[in-house]
Amino acid sequence: MTDVTTLTDSLPAGTVVTDPDILAAYRQDRAQDPDAGTPLALVRPTTTAQVQSAVRWCAEAGVPIVTRGAGTSLSGGATAVDGALMITTEKMRGLAVDTSTRTAVCKPGMLNAEVKAAAAEHGLWYPPDPSSFEICTIGGNAATNAGGLCCVKYGVTVDYVLGLEVVLADGRAIRLGGKQLKDSAGLSLTRLFVGSEGLLGIITEVTVRLLPPQAPACTVVAVFPTVADASRAVVAVTSQTRPAMLEFMDNTSINAVEDMLAMDLDRTAGAMLIAQSDAPGPAGAAEVALIEQAFRAHHAQEVFTTDDPVEGEAFAMARRVAIPAVERRGSLLLEDVGVPLPELPALVQGVAEIAEKNDVTIAVIAHAGDGNTHPLIVFDPEDTDEARRAQLAFDQIMGLAVSMGGTITGEHGVGRLKKGWLRAQLGDDALELTTTIKQALDPQGMLNPGVML
Numbered sequence: 372m373t374d375v376t377t378l379t380d381s382l383p384a385g386t387v388v389t390d391p392d393i394l395a396a397y398r399q400d401r402a403q404d405p406d407a408g409t410p411l412a413l414v415r416p417t418t419t420a421q422v423q424s425a426v427r428w429c430a431e432a433g434v435p436i437v438t439r440g441a442g443t444s445l446s447g448g449a450t451a452v453d454g455a456l457m458i459t460t461e462k463m464r465g466l467a468v469d470t471s472t473r474t475a476v477c478k479p480g481m482l483n484a485e486v487k488a489a490a491a492e493h494g495l496w497y498p499p500d501p502s503s504f505e506i507c508t509i510g511g512n513a514a515t516n517a518g519g520l521c522c523v524k525y526g527v528t529v530d531y532v533l534g535l536e537v538v539l540a541d542g543r544a545i546r547l548g549g550k551q552l553k554d555s556a557g558l559s560l561t562r563l564f565v566g567s568e569g570l571l572g573i574i575t576e577v578t579v580r581l582l583p584p585q586a587p588a589c590t591v592v593a594v595f596p597t598v599a600d601a602s603r604a605v606v607a608v609t610s611q612t613r614p615a616m617l618e619f620m621d622n623t624s625i626n627a628v629e630d631m632l633a634m635d636l637d638r639t640a641g642a643m644l645i646a647q648s649d650a651p652g653p654a655g656a657a658e659v660a661l662i663e664q665a666f667r668a669h670h671a672q673e674v675f676t677t678d679d680p681v682e683g684e685a686f687a688m689a690r691r692v693a694i695p696a697v698e699r700r701g702s703l704l705l706e707d708v709g710v711p712l713p714e715l716p717a718l719v720q721g722v723a724e725i726a727e728k729n730d731v732t733i734a735v736i737a738h739a740g741d742g743n744t745h746p747l748i749v750f751d752p753e754d755t756d757e758a759r760r761a762q763l764a765f766d767q768i769m770g771l772a773v774s775m776g777g778t779i780t781g782e783h784g785v786g787r788l789k790k791g792w793l794r795a796q797l798g799d800d801a802l803e804l805t806t807t808i809k810q811a812l813d814p815q816g817m818l819n820p821g822v823m824l
């Protein structure tokens with residue numbers, strides 16, 4: 372085993388951890404890969420210079436690196452590799468809001484919720500809102516190009532990242548972009564690093580754009596007899612307007628959430644849609660009327676509209692907890708497939724057929740307004756045949772999305788779990804280009820080996 376003494380000696384006391392009990396807690400991320408490896412050591416740097424020291428040590432010793440934010444990855448991107456150095460950004464903390472440029476400069480270990488709260492203290496808003504916003508880091512969000520509930524109207528993480536500091540595989544730290552709102556100088560390297568899943572460098576600072584606060588939203592909730600009705604209603608809405616939220620839950624996920632929260636959701640509904648409009652004044656009233664009408668035209672059995680922010684948040688919360696709620700029913704293979712919006716009804720129908728064909732339970736939740744679905748395949752890992760059928764269904768759903776011109780991952784990233792499908796989506800040439808970029812930036816293949824490629 373590689374000796375980490377020189378690394379330990381080069382960093383402040385306690386930065387390098389080799390205690391097996393602590394290492395064990397960092398082996399898996401939320402994808403809970405049973406084949407996760409055991410890291411050589413864990414490094415908890417507080418500064419960019421310490422990240423550089425660790426990376427340079429790895430380059431010299433030939434030790435691979437796995438970068439970790441909060442470990443909420445659902446695609447296995449932060450899963451440990453045997454013998455790798457795990458670098459967590461959790462102690463890289465600090466944030467400065469600049470009201471004159473309406474930006475925030477964030478250290479990567481700040482939680483998304485902390486960035487939102489700091490912006491709000493200055494009367495500003497950081498929109499991207501993954502359901503995990505209270506437990507995931509801004510560095511992880513940048514590395515995965517995270518989406519969320521309001522992203523249908525306000526865009527995803529890449530739309531807010533103006534600048535980055537990144538430690539490269541050779542230990543150099545580079546600064547890209549900054550507080551300027553526009554920048555056409557050179558290739559758009561900032562955007563290249565957003566969504567790069569730790570393959571190209573370690574993000575040590577993120578500068579994000581902030582917006583004025585979101586106007587109070589009106590929430591429209593409806594239940595439908597079937598998932599087909601609900602998904603057609605989504606397309607009817609999105610072909611006419613861009614609401615501030617348009618989320619989908621099927622019967623299985625409604626029941627899982629009801630078991631967890633007991634909030635009186637309709638357990639008999641085939642599906643539920645939760646929409647929000649934050650358009651001000653008459654435009655807002657018109658958007659709400661349009662949403663209600665589209666829901667009713669697609670057989671909504673009940674349509675409930677509220678201006679009460681507490682009630683609205685309760686429904687958004689119901690949708691946010693859907694993954695942990697369904698997780699209580701068994702192990703999950705978690706999909707993140709997305710399709711162009713007109714294909715959404717066919718995708719949802721296709722997922723139901725795949726569930727039936729493979730005799731597995733698949734709960735479907737979705738950031739439906741942007742065509743991004745999360746079919747959650749529930750299985751018992753002790754039941755080898757069911758686990759095999761779940762894996763078949765997992766592959767078939769990605770194949771279906773690709774056949775519809777869609778994506779194998781709308782927001783969670785390829786990670787380890789979906790890389791077998793990347794070629795099918797990108798094609799040979801785009802995959803080769805991706806590999807070329809990776810090799811140019813990380814010729815030793817040190818950064819997050821086994822992720823994406």
Ligand SMILES: Cc1cc2nc3c(=O)[nH]c(=O)nc-3n(C[C@H](O)[C@H](O)[C@H](O)COP(=O)(O)OP(=O)(O)OC[C@H]3O[C@@H](n4cnc5c(N)ncnc54)[C@H](O)[C@@H]3O)c2cc1C
Pocket residue numbers: 400401437438439440441442443444445447448449460479500501502503506507508509510511512513514515516517518519520568569570572573574575694695782783786819822
């Ligand atoms: C209940 C639940 C709900 C979720 N809902 C959403 C959702 O609505 N939308 C969404 O997009 N995601 C969602 N996620 C997935 C996850 O929270 C996001 O992918 C998030 O961006 C990961 O952040 P993290 O800090 O946990 O990163 P990690 O899980 O630690 O890492 C994720 C990936 O980024 C890399 N990485 C992390 N930090 C850095 C860094 N500083 N530099 C370089 N690479 C880095 C890692 O190597 C890994 O490949 C959800 C997860 C859970 C558990």
